[in-house]
Amino acid sequence: MTDIRTDAPGRTHDAIPGAVTASPAATTTEAARPRRAARVNGSAIVMGLYLLFLMLPIYWLLNMSLKTNSEILSTFSLWPQNLTLANYETILTDASWYMGYVNSIIYVTLNTVISITVALPAAYAFSRYSFMGDKHLFFWLLTNRMAPPAVFALPFFQLYSSVGLFDTHIAVALAHTLFNVPLAVWILEGFMRGVPREIDETAYIDGYSFPRFFVRIFMPLIASGIGVAAFFCFMFSWVELLLSRTLTSVEAKPIAATMTRTVSASGLDWGVLAAAGVLTIVPGALVIYFVRNYIAKGFALGRV
Amino acid sequence: MNKTINQKAWFLVLPVLVLVAFSAVIPLMTVVNYSVQDTFGGNQFFWAGLEWFDELLHSERMWDALGRQLAFSAIILAIEVPLGIFVALNMPKKGFWASLCLVLMSLPLLIPWNVVGTIWQIFGRVDIGLLGHTLDKLGISYNYTQDFLAAWATVIVMDVWHWTSLVALLAYAGLQSIPDAYYQAAKIDQASRWKVFRYIELPKMQGVLMIAILLRFMDSFMIYTEPFVVTGGGPGNATTFLSIDLVKMALGQFDLGPAAAFSLMYFLVILLISWVFYTVMTNLDKRDGL
Amino acid sequence: MAKITLDNLAHSYMPNPRGEEDYALKELNHDWVDGEAYALLGASGCGKSTLLNIISGLLQPSQGRILFDDVDVTAQPTAARNIAQVFQFPVVYDTMTVRDNLAFPLRNRGADADYVARRVQQIAAMIGMEAELNRKARGLTADAKQKISLGRGMVREDVNALLFDEPLTVIDPHMKWELRTQLKSLHNQFGHTMIYVTHDQTEALTFADKVVVMHDGRVVQIGTPEELFETPQHTFVGYFIGSPGMNVMPARIEGDQAYVNGTSLPLGRGYGPLSGKVEIGIRPEYARLSDSEGLPVNIRRVEDVGRHQIVRADCFGHDLNIIVDEGAGIGADMTRVSFDPARINVYADDWRVEGQATGRAA
Numbered sequence: 001m002t003d004i005r006t007d008a009p010g011r012t013h014d015a016i017p018g019a020v021t022a023s024p025a026a027t028t029t030e031a032a033r034p035r036r037a038a039r040v041n042g043s044a045i046v047m048g049l050y051l052l053f054l055m056l057p058i059y060w061l062l063n064m065s066l067k068t069n070s071e072i073l074s075t076f077s078l079w080p081q082n083l084t085l086a087n088y089e090t091i092l093t094d095a096s097w098y099m100g101y102v103n104s105i106i107y108v109t110l111n112t113v114i115s116i117t118v119a120l121p122a123a124y125a126f127s128r129y130s131f132m133g134d135k136h137l138f139f140w141l142l143t144n145r146m147a148p149p150a151v152f153a154l155p156f157f158q159l160y161s162s163v164g165l166f167d168t169h170i171a172v173a174l175a176h177t178l179f180n181v182p183l184a185v186w187i188l189e190g191f192m193r194g195v196p197r198e199i200d201e202t203a204y205i206d207g208y209s210f211p212r213f214f215v216r217i218f219m220p221l222i223a224s225g226i227g228v229a230a231f232f233c234f235m236f237s238w239v240e241l242l243l244s245r246t247l248t249s250v251e252a253k254p255i256a257a258t259m260t261r262t263v264s265a266s267g268l269d270w271g272v273l274a275a276a277g278v279l280t281i282v283p284g285a286l287v288i289y290f291v292r293n294y295i296a297k298g299f300a301l302g303r304v
Numbered sequence: 305m306n307k308t309i310n311q312k313a314w315f316l317v318l319p320v321l322v323l324v325a326f327s328a329v330i331p332l333m334t335v336v337n338y339s340v341q342d343t344f345g346g347n348q349f350f351w352a353g354l355e356w357f358d359e360l361l362h363s364e365r366m367w368d369a370l371g372r373q374l375a376f377s378a379i380i381l382a383i384e385v386p387l388g389i390f391v392a393l394n395m396p397k398k399g400f401w402a403s404l405c406l407v408l409m410s411l412p413l414l415i416p417w418n419v420v421g422t423i424w425q426i427f428g429r430v431d432i433g434l435l436g437h438t439l440d441k442l443g444i445s446y447n448y449t450q451d452f453l454a455a456w457a458t459v460i461v462m463d464v465w466h467w468t469s470l471v472a473l474l475a476y477a478g479l480q481s482i483p484d485a486y487y488q489a490a491k492i493d494q495a496s497r498w499k500v501f502r503y504i505e506l507p508k509m510q511g512v513l514m515i516a517i518l519l520r521f522m523d524s525f526m527i528y529t530e531p532f533v534v535t536g537g538g539p540g541n542a543t544t545f546l547s548i549d550l551v552k553m554a555l556g557q558f559d560l561g562p563a564a565a566f567s568l569m570y571f572l573v574i575l576l577i578s579w580v581f582y583t584v585m586t587n588l589d590k591r592d593g594l
Numbered sequence: 595m596a597k598i599t600l601d602n603l604a605h606s607y608m609p610n611p612r613g614e615e616d617y618a619l620k621e622l623n624h625d626w627v628d629g630e631a632y633a634l635l636g637a638s639g640c641g642k643s644t645l646l647n648i649i650s651g652l653l654q655p656s657q658g659r660i661l662f663d664d665v666d667v668t669a670q671p672t673a674a675r676n677i678a679q680v681f682q683f684p685v686v687y688d689t690m691t692v693r694d695n696l697a698f699p700l701r702n703r704g705a706d707a708d709y710v711a712r713r714v715q716q717i718a719a720m721i722g723m724e725a726e727l728n729r730k731a732r733g734l735t736a737d738a739k740q741k742i743s744l745g746r747g748m749v750r751e752d753v754n755a756l757l758f759d760e761p762l763t764v765i766d767p768h769m770k771w772e773l774r775t776q777l778k779s780l781h782n783q784f785g786h787t788m789i790y791v792t793h794d795q796t797e798a799l800t801f802a803d804k805v806v807v808m809h810d811g812r813v814v815q816i817g818t819p820e821e822l823f824e825t826p827q828h829t830f831v832g833y834f835i836g837s838p839g840m841n842v843m844p845a846r847i848e849g850d851q852a853y854v855n856g857t858s859l860p861l862g863r864g865y866g867p868l869s870g871k872v873e874i875g876i877r878p879e880y881a882r883l884s885d886s887e888g889l890p891v892n893i894r895r896v897e898d899v900g901r902h903q904i905v906r907a908d909c910f911g912h913d914l915n916i917i918v919d920e921g922a923g924i925g926a927d928m929t930r931v932s933f934d935p936a937r938i939n940v941y942a943d944d945w946r947v948e949g950q951a952t953g954r955a956a
Contacts, residue, residue, distance in 0.1 A: 043394040050391050051408050054465065057427045058411065060434045064426060072432055118319040125316035130307040137317065139582065144328050146574045148526040150547035151567040154554045155331030178327045181320055241418045241529045242551070256416040270432065277419045284414025285407075292407050488652050489685040491672040493699040493746065503687040507732075 058281065065274035072270050087275035100255030101279065103169065104238065107252065110173035112233040115180040116226060123188035124214070128197070138185075145182040149242045152178065157246050169252045172244045176237045183236065184229045191225025192218075224294055231291050238284060255280055338564035356565035366566065368541065369549040370573070376545060377524045380463045384520060385513070387464070388471025393505070395476055409469040421533025424462040428534070448535060452542045459531045459543050466530065467520060474516040478509035514585045518578065525574055546570055596663040596754040596787060598626040598649060603658030605644055611656065619644045620811045621658070626755075628663075629785040631778070633802035635792060637834070641811040642791045646757055649789065651675045662754050679757040680747040683764060684739035688732040692723055695731050696745050703750075713749060720776060721745045736764045744773065748780060755787040762797065774801055795835050807831050823877070824937075829944045832875045838904060838915040840939075841881065845874040847940060850949075855910045857889050862936035863949025870943035878904070878915040880937035883924065888932030891916075896924060907931070 064072055065087050066080040075081065091097040125131070126138055156175050157166070165171040199221070203213040219226065245257040259276050339356055360366050391409075396402040412420070428448050430436040439446040448458040482504065490500045528547035531537065537544035537552070544552075550570065554563035605619040614620060619641045626632060634642045647653040649660060651672035659668045667675050678699070687695050696714045705713075718724045721741040726734070731742060740761065747756060758777075762770045778801060781788055792798050798805050799819040807815045807822065807830070814828040815821075826832035832840030846853040850864040852874050859874070882888075883905065891907040891914060898920075905916040905924065909931065916931060918924060940947045 043396070046391070046394040047396070047405060050394075051405070054408060054412060054469070056434065057423045057465065058415075060427050061423050064432070076432070076437055078434075114323070118323050121316035122320040125313035128307060129310040129313035131309065131311050131313040134313075137321075139579075141320065141324065142582070143575055143578070144324060146522050146526075146571075146578050147328065148528075148547055148550070148567075148570060148574065150526070150528055150550045150554075151335065151571055152328075152331050153551065154560070154563070155334040156327075158334060159331055174323075174327055177323055181324060185320065235414055238414065239416045241416060242547075246555070256418045259418060259422065270426065273422060274426065277422050280416050280419050281411070281414070285411060288407050288410045288414060292403050483683065483685075485681040485683060485685050488647075488650075488672070488679070489681060489743075489746075491652070492650065492677065492679050494673045494702040495698070496702070499702070503689060507687075507689045 061274050061277050064270055065278045067271055069269060069271045087271040088279070090272050091276055091279060097255075097258060097276065100253055100258035103248070103252050104244075104254040104256070105283070107169040107172040107176070107244070107254070108234055108237045110169055111176045111180060111237045112230050114173060115177050115184045115233045116230055118177075119181055119184035119188055119229065120219075120226075121214075123185045123192055124218070126185065126189045127192035128200070141182040141185055143182075145179050145186075147178065149179075149240065153242055153246045156243060160247055166247065167249045167251045171247045172252060172254070173237075175243045175247055176240060178243075180233045180236055183232055187229040187232060188222065188225055191222045191228070195221050227291060228294055231287060231294075234287060235284070335564045335567050338560045339568055342561050356561045357569070360562060360565050360569060365549070366569075369544055369546050372542075372544065373525060373546045376459070376527070377521055379460055380467070380524050381517065381520055383460070383464050384468045384471050385517060388468050388516065389475045389509070389513075391468065391472040392475035392479055393501070395472070397480075406473070409472060412466050412469060415466075417529035418533050420462065420466050421530045424458060424465070424530075425534045428458050450539055452539060455535045455539055455543050458534060462530055462534065463524065463527070467523070471513075471516045471520065474512040475509050478512040479505060482508050511585075514581065518581045518585070521581065522574060522578060525577075597628040598755060598787065599659075599661040599664065600624045600626075600649075601659040601661060603648065603655050603660065605648060605653065605655045605657075617656075618811055619648070619655075622813055624806075624813065624816070626787060626789065628787055630803050631781045631788040631790065631801060633790045633792060633798035633805045634808060635795060635798040635805050635834070636808035637793055640808045642808050643759060644811075645808070646679075646759055646789065646791050649755070650677050650679050650757055676750075676753055677755045677757060678747040678750055678753045679759065680743050680761040682760045684736060684743050686731040686734075686739045686742045686746075688730070690731060691728055692718070692731055692734075692742055693727040695742050696749055699746060699750055713751075717745045717749050720748070720780070721773075737766055737769055740764055741773070744777075751784065753786065755789060758788070758790040760792055761790075762792075770797075777801065795837075799835075807834065809834075825939060825946065826875065827946045829873065829875060829941050832877075832939070836877060836879075838878055840875045840877050841912075841914050842873050842875045842941070843909065843912050843914070845872060845940075847872055847874075852938065852940070854889055859889070859933060859938070860935045861938055861940070861949065863951060865940055865947060865949045868940070868942045868947060871941075873941045873944075875939045875941055876933045876937060878917040880934040881914070881916040882932050882934075883916055883918060883928040884930050884932055885925070885927040886930060888930045890929055891931045893924070893928070 063079060066083055066085070068082060068084050068086065071077075071080070071082060126134060152175070160166045160171045160175070165174075195218070199217065200213070203217050208217065241254070241256045244254045248254065248257065255276065259273065259280075340354070341351060342355070395405050415423070427433045428436045428446070430440045430447065436446055445451070446454050448454045486504050487500065490504060495503070526547055527545055528551065531543045531545060532548055532551075535543045537548045550563060550566055553559050553566060600622050602621060602623060603619070604617055604621045606617045608616050611617055622645075634645065636642045644653065648655045651667070651670060651674075655668065659666050661667065662675065687698065690698070693714055696717055697710045700710045700713065714727075715724070718727055721744060723738065723741060723745070726738070731739065734742070744761060747758070762773060765773060774797065777788070777790075780786075790798070790801055792801075799822075803818070804816060805819060805822055806813055807828075809828065809830040815826065815831045817825075817827075822831055822835050826835065826840060829840070829842050832842065843854055845859075847861070847865050847868055850861045852859045852861055854874070861874075883891075889909050891909045893905055893907045895906040896918075897904045897906065900920070902920050903918045903922075903924070905918055907914045907916060914931065940949060
């Protein structure tokens with residue numbers, strides 16, 4: 001017992017010889033700053049390297065999109081020697097190119113709206129009530145998020161062809177609900193669980209009907225959850241290619257599929273390919289910019 | 305939270321049920337239907353029983369693809385989870401730099417998957433890509449379309465590039481939820497950096513890390529587009545993962561019966577592994593709630 | 595255990611504080627005597643947690659020094675200061691057992707295993723958790739977790755000071771009393787210097803030898819519970835301590851007489867000329883209802899709180915509380931209130947003015 005008692009104060013005294021004589025302000029700042037700076041620098045180096053790793057391939061794509069094909073193939077340079085916007089011009093003036101973007105944005109928006117609309121009441125039911133088979137239903141919904149699109153590609157093709165929806169935006173939007181609805185239900189349920197039940201009860205006592213309560217009171221409360229769910233629906237629908245390519249041919253062809261065609265047709269048109277790639281990054285970057293303050297919480301799906 | 309029993313809640317779930325029935329159950333029935341029949345073209349189908357399943361279980365091609373798939377998922381989980389945690393620990397906590405990191409890190413997650421493939425296809429080429437060119441200049445022979453090792457390395461690095469941020473962002477969200485008092489108490493208790501990580505940060509990240517592992521496992525197990533664009537499954541069958549193999553079989557060769565049987569087995573494997581994860585996760589939740 | 599000296603200390607959360615109002619903690623000089631139990635009392639946001647975090651080293655002050663036993667520790671990190679701190683919300687290591695939680699600070703400092711085992715057992719007995727020693731801390735109730743935090747704070751015997759930051763917020767009322775008693779007896783037994791932050795006056799007055807009252811980033815009074823009650827140095831102390839708090843009314847002072855709206859009141863002491871905002875303060879306990887003498891009042895409400903009654907009244911538009919003994923009748927003719935002259939405190943610009951014994955006043 002005594003060994004600690006005598007030992008520790010001694011250490012305390014040893015640690016600060018001379019400190020008493022120094023002026024107080026100087027000791028404070030000098031001792032504190034280098035320590036903090038050193039730690040920040042270590043982290044900054046790690047983050048710097050990681051972000052460099054993330055950005056280099058994207059930069060390279062941007063770099064190539066601003067070069068002519070002959071420059072790409074003849075000289076190897078870290079930045080464009082003859083800066084050109086010709087590749088972008090090609091895409092933005094050719095309907096078969098830019099309609100790809102329009103198509104993608106149409107079905108992604110449709111999908112997001114459908115997914116959130118049907119997921120909201122379901123998530124509410126899961127977060128508030130227990131009913132026959134609720135747990136099984138919830139897990140079964142989640143299993144659809146685990147279904148490989150490759151498994152569904154052919155049956156989807158046949159199903160949507162037989163009901164005459166092949167090559168329409170709504171077909172792709174519906175197909176993407178396969179994985180987006182379960183995800184939206186999951187995320188929204190997490191956020192709704194965080195809203196106390198008393199709010200529901202108070203609203204009913206105040207004479208609100210369920211639909212009015214849901215739209216006027218409940219939805220504003222989970223607005224950030226809806227935003228996060230919409231972000232995820234947008235993200236997964238925007239990046240998916242296999243299903244959207246299988247279910248379209250001309251009218252609703254997504255930009256991603258347009259790109260794959262171009263690669264095989266004129267495999268050497270690297271400049272246009274890179275420009276098209278850069279343009280597909282832009283909508284995602286815009287969405288991220290708008291939700292940047294919710295990203296951290298959003299990625300935890302409301303479960304932190 | 306105590307939930308009230310209310311069977312009418314089914315009405316609220318109904319829209320989801322109808323939609324998912326249309327987009328999941330009907331197609332799945334089609335798959336089951338194909339898996340037990342044979343066809344000689346046209347619309348003539350014959351009952352084939354479990355023949356396709358039997359054939360599949362004895363098919364070296366399927367087992368090879370499954371082996372490659374498992375190896376791939378294991379490798380990327382082993383890299384992305386620790387790396388993601390490490391990155392999250394080093395991220396700035398707030399302010400401009402935190403926002404910047406969040407935005408830049410999210411960027412790869414929102415790039416269409418075939419564009420991810422294209423980016424790495426270009427980046428790795430010896431003639432026009434920065435990575436390929438640099439490796440070539442350093443005297444390292446690197447060609448992802450010819451060399452087995454280079455193909456795997458490219459696909460793995462690409463996946464790490466694409467998805468580590470997801471793990472990092474989840475882990476970061478977990479870290480952000482730790483109150484300052486924990487770190488202060490640890491300072492007072494003279495805990496080492498390692499102990500702070502082991503006893504404060506890791507336990508608090510447990511929940512989100514399970515989500516991260518589950519998502520990364522599922523998505524890596526279904527990976528199709530990115531390796532397809534970069535390597536096309538080659539060289540040989542070196543990077544032919546389950547989805548690539550399946551699409552080849554179903555849409556390329558139109559072997560509907562075997563493809564359908566393959567699909568079902570594939571789905572079952574994912575379900576099984578995910579169910580294990582899910583059970584572990586909910587058990588952890590229960591333990592927390594005690 | 596150590597004497598803690600605050601020398602010229604001040605803190606602002608702004609990088610370039612301009613005026614005094616930018617400081618969360620205004621300039622402060624004080625000695626915390628070795629082995630005493632202090633309570634740091636004040637409303638939320640008054641700077642008491644800031645002060646505590648500066649003492650524990652979690653916060654670097656913007657100016658001034660902190661000395662432990664006359665040794666400057668301002669630049670030392672928390673770990674080197676050898677203090678223990680218990681936080682408002684329970685901080686426990688969820689994945690460890692209760693035993694490992696309690697042993698953690700000792701093991702980190704390399705204490706030997708025998709000693710750790712003995713000491714942990716002792717502390718577990720003190721906080722009443724011997725039965726749960728081998729349980730995981732995860733899943734325990736909030737007050738069990740907070741007991742572990744308290745135990746972890748007390749486990750080291752050699753600490754320079756024990757700091758408590760509103761540690762009983764999450765504890766059940768009956769456990770609060772029990773734990774506070776244990777802390778007190780622990781203090782008597784080991785004689786640690788203890789600083790206990792709270793916004794609850796009962797907690798402060800029952801726990802501490804000396805109470806430090808803070809208001810708006812400033813220490814307004816340091817004293818024993820009795821001093822705070824009898825002679826509040828600042829109107830805030832009068833108002834904050836006591837239930838209900840001290841009555842404060844604007845007045846004019848001339849020698850040993852106070853005039854409230856023209857009505858004169860005798861004072862126990864004499865005062866010279868005062869400038870600024872002049873007020874008198876009187877505890878409800880020292881006010882008496884009568885039918886003839888003193889200031890006129892309107893009784894608005896009478897609250898019976900058991901041991902006594904609180905009369906809520908109105909005097910020249912100011913709220914006035916009077917405590918009347920349980921059972922004493924309050925008649926309709928009770929329209930006046932008189933004060934015990936010796937208990938009236940005089941304030942100029944909120945600070946108490948010391949008077950001179952009567953007779954010698956001008």
